[in-house]
Amino acid sequence: MDMAHRDIRVNGVRLHIAEQGSGPLVLLLHGFPEGWYSWRYQLTALAEAGYRVVAPDQRGYGRSDRPKEVSDYSLPHLVGDVVALIDALGEERAVVVGHDWGAPVAWATALMRPDLVRGVVGLSVPPAPPAMMPPPSVTRKLYGEGYYQVYFQEPGRADAEMAADPVRFLRRLLAGGSGDKPGVDEPGLWMIPEGTTAVDSLPEPETLPGWLTEDAVRFFAREHALHKEHAYTGPLNWYRNIEANQGLMSPFRGRTIDVPGLYMVGTMDLVLAMRGVPELRAALTSIVPDLRGDVTLPGCGHWTQQERPEEVNAALLEFLAGLD
Template sequence: MVEHRMVDTGGVRLHIAEQGTGPLVVLLHGFPESWHSWQRQFGPLAEAGFRVVAPDQRGYGRSDHPEAVDAYTIFHLVGDVVGLIRALGEERAYVVGHDWGAPVAWHTALLRPDLVLGVAGLSVPPPFRGAQPPLIAMQERFGGRFYWNYFNRPGVADAEFARDTRTALRKFFYWASGDAPDAGEDRQPLVDPERGWVSAMPDPGVLPEWFGEDDLDALTESFSQGFTGALNWYRNLDRNWELTAPWHGAVVTSPALYIYGDRDLVPAFPGTPELIEKLPALMPGLRRAPLKLPGCGHWTQQERPDEVNAALIEFFRTCP
């Protein structure tokens, strides 16, 4: 049974869900999600002999929501994971992340490999620092229409998502899923700044089988404090680029696994397909070639739980 409690990480208090005993597995969600996005992983991983813990990350759900924008840098987010591992009484852990949780997982392995038994990223591949700040790069490439730039307009996306949270989440999850008819590898998430993003997304009416009304209810409730904390992660993209300058050219050396869907828009971001192709040569700890799931959209572990669970368990068992 999944149990819930609050944990003081030394920087913030995080709400966590946990189940099982054994080596620790930390599951890190993305945007706009919560611990609940891992609900289909708890039972199988716990039954396989692991202690599974999924927090609401900083700025999400019942966890603390610092007010300052610069309280959401990659150093703060990695610090939360490090503090969580220690607060749980463990010395090392497997760290798994999806969407925004993936960069946190990858950077935890990059910055604190001594704490990481193995690292897995879903949707978002390992971080390789680019030649210029990401917000500036996307501003130049797409004329300010890339969704990262839209999210960086103070208060704008916050208000759009909060206007009707349940509808916004329903539309967003369907739009980025493998069930959407226009999902594919050549799609870029561009936004008309005047029209907004969610307002331009189709409303599915009927939810996909893997994302029911109960899931939508739980997710909606987790955003009762609004979206600003979650969006502040995006507002630190260029700041993170500056802060990680000392690691330019560094690679993740921990045992690693990367999983993504062939209908996910993130692996189609500019330069990402080329990076994925080169990963086996770039990452010495990669345990297998990137696992590409057919028909799967952005919500990897929710759309394809059986394949993800099997791959994670197999991966954990190959790590020292």
């Protein structure tokens, strides 16, 4: 079954999509700093099971458009892209699956437009309505200036550090967030000590984890490098809207996510080291009343669908079958 690639204009931007299969629509939303390719193991598996599977490069990433203004990357803009994409694909509804940053977009789409969402799946990041993430004004007090989301707030700094050598950056980040790091038995936060850089704060791996190849690292790097020296400005602008998202999403305060949902996370995922996440997880059914599953993947790190494709595919197919 062949995979097709094309560009599609939605919500004022051109998005590149990878598409495979036919049947009920499933949208796969990647996180930072990835792209459609992070779903390479899910596209074919879901398509062969009878679904139309679409994985976009979200705005600012890969072969998609990169709006110039920081404010163009707010959560309502990102949800607007998903809403417009469903329509542009000629569909009325979709199951929306997200990983890392894609998870808040998926959860927020289900929160804001339940009429369009048949079901929602979040990998790694649990739902925290309405804005889905604590703002830098809070995380700065919790973790200090070295917390990666706080560090990313300064325009141009992390952008240049990552773009200087995308292969080096991606090798370090992908390996560092993996669940199979020798001598490490619990997840930790990404902190950037004073006097170092975002890239140098990540150790160079002696070898890549078994699930990650050098070819995959270089593929992501090539896709990012299409934006040259601004390769990471669009993706980092997502973080620079976290504070603004608090106000933009405030009309939805108190709303629950009222579509069937599924949450998956690895025991070695750095997200589990963030304060408040265990409490969020304990309260999942009060946020997503029709929660169909809360799946824990022992030993899995942050890159859920790439590290454990077979287990993720099995959980997704069981969830999708329940909707059908």
